[in-house]
Amino acid sequence: MGATTTPSLADGQAPSNGGNTMTNWTREMNRRQCMIATGAGILTAGLAARSSWAADQVTVRQGYQTNMWGMPTYYLLRSGLLQKHGIKAEQFAVPSGNLTMQQMVARQVDLGTFAGPSFAIGREKGGLIAIAMIEYVGKTARVMARKDLGLTKVAQLKGKKVANQTGASIANIFDYEIAPKEGLHKADFTEVRMNVNDMVSALSAKTVDAMVDVEPYNSIAEANGIANTLVNFYKFDKLPVFMAATPDFVHNHPNTIVAYLKAWLDVARDFKNKPEKVHDVIFGFYSDKGFEMSKATFVNAISRVEVDIGWPDDLDHYMTRNAELLIKQHKIKKIPDWNKAFRRGFLQRALSA
Numbered sequence: 254m255g256a257t258t259t260p261s262l263a264d265g266q267a268p269s270n271g272g273n274t275m276t277n278w279t280r281e282m283n284r285r286q287c288m289i290a291t292g293a294g295i296l297t298a299g300l301a302a303r304s305s306w307a308a309d310q311v312t313v314r315q316g317y318q319t320n321m322w323g324m325p326t327y328y329l330l331r332s333g334l335l336q337k338h339g340i341k342a343e344q345f346a347v348p349s350g351n352l353t354m355q356q357m358v359a360r361q362v363d364l365g366t367f368a369g370p371s372f373a374i375g376r377e378k379g380g381l382i383a384i385a386m387i388e389y390v391g392k393t394a395r396v397m398a399r400k401d402l403g404l405t406k407v408a409q410l411k412g413k414k415v416a417n418q419t420g421a422s423i424a425n426i427f428d429y430e431i432a433p434k435e436g437l438h439k440a441d442f443t444e445v446r447m448n449v450n451d452m453v454s455a456l457s458a459k460t461v462d463a464m465v466d467v468e469p470y471n472s473i474a475e476a477n478g479i480a481n482t483l484v485n486f487y488k489f490d491k492l493p494v495f496m497a498a499t500p501d502f503v504h505n506h507p508n509t510i511v512a513y514l515k516a517w518l519d520v521a522r523d524f525k526n527k528p529e530k531v532h533d534v535i536f537g538f539y540s541d542k543g544f545e546m547s548k549a550t551f552v553n554a555i556s557r558v559e560v561d562i563g564w565p566d567d568l569d570h571y572m573t574r575n576a577e578l579l580i581k582q583h584k585i586k587k588i589p590d591w592n593k594a595f596r597r598g599f600l601q602r603a604l605s606a
Contacts (some may be wrong), residue, residue, distance in 0.1 A: 321467060
């Protein structure tokens with residue numbers, strides 16, 4: 254789908270009323286299943302006090318991924334912080350951020366998180382707009398090999414079967430940045446396509462030899478003696494994750510975006526000052542899903558997520574480097590205009606409101 258063109262507005266300028274038509278999605282969970290699995294579909298506004306940047310009466314369709322990258326968003330949805338700022342939300346869970354990006358390009362959800370490569374693709378295909386960088390997740394991503402194989406280096410994966418979620422940001426970074434630097438090329442190994450949440454089982458069954466995965470799956474594999482780490486992504490990429498919005502939503506609901514980012518600032522404070530509360534909420538998500546994971550393993554996994562709401566000075570350079578790699582891979586045609594793709598003004602207003 255091509256980009257949707259909408260009139261340009263200054264961040265926070267109120268437009269005429271408008272909205273989106275919701276469509277169904279069926280990738281991993283349909284709408285009803287997602288609402289049941291997460292324990293809440295609609296978060297009501299209640300009687301919370303509202304600022305001068307009060308959210309308008311719209312239900313935000315929030316996409317998030319069920320690996321650890323999406324858990325700050327899950328906490329946002331379950332913490333009551335959206336209600337505090339007068340926001341109603343409906344939630345849509347998928348295994349990885351590139352799937353959320355595809356939903357946004359199809360205008361099935363309004364807001365979602367994903368790393369730089371997925372954002373660059375979503376910007377070109379659907380005109381997506383970043384409203385803030387919300388976290389660094391480089392420490393959550395690893396290349397791991399079956400422990401019984403005794404491998405210690407990425408270069409030793411030659412001739413091996415490697416589980417990789419094709420199209421995901423970590424897949425792109427592994428294939429075109431980490432592997433070549435570690436002496437491994439695409440032709441050297443067999444890539445087995447699968448979702449990140451299926452990889453530990455595949456390692457345990459010995460249907461694959463290694464995986465490119467994220468938390469909590471890496472910590473689960475490690476704690477159970479299934480796999481050992483070959484390399485951590487943080488050595489190569491801090492992996493900033495963006496909160497992105499569709500251009501339609503940005504145009505129609507600027508006040509809601511400001512109120513929404515105020516809720517995110519509260520999330521960041523809770524991660525810093527109330528870690529036990531955060532851990533209880535998120536650990537509950539995985540317990541309800543039937544994950545066999547100890548609290549200690551979970552804490553190790555969540556500690557690798559660095560929630561940090563802002564606009565770092567080096568983002569333009571970082572994203573240009575990612576875009577150049579995607580152009581070489583024929584996944585995008587040109588480097589986006591970051592001045593248009595990044596709407597920094599919303600966060601500035603959230604901080605000052």
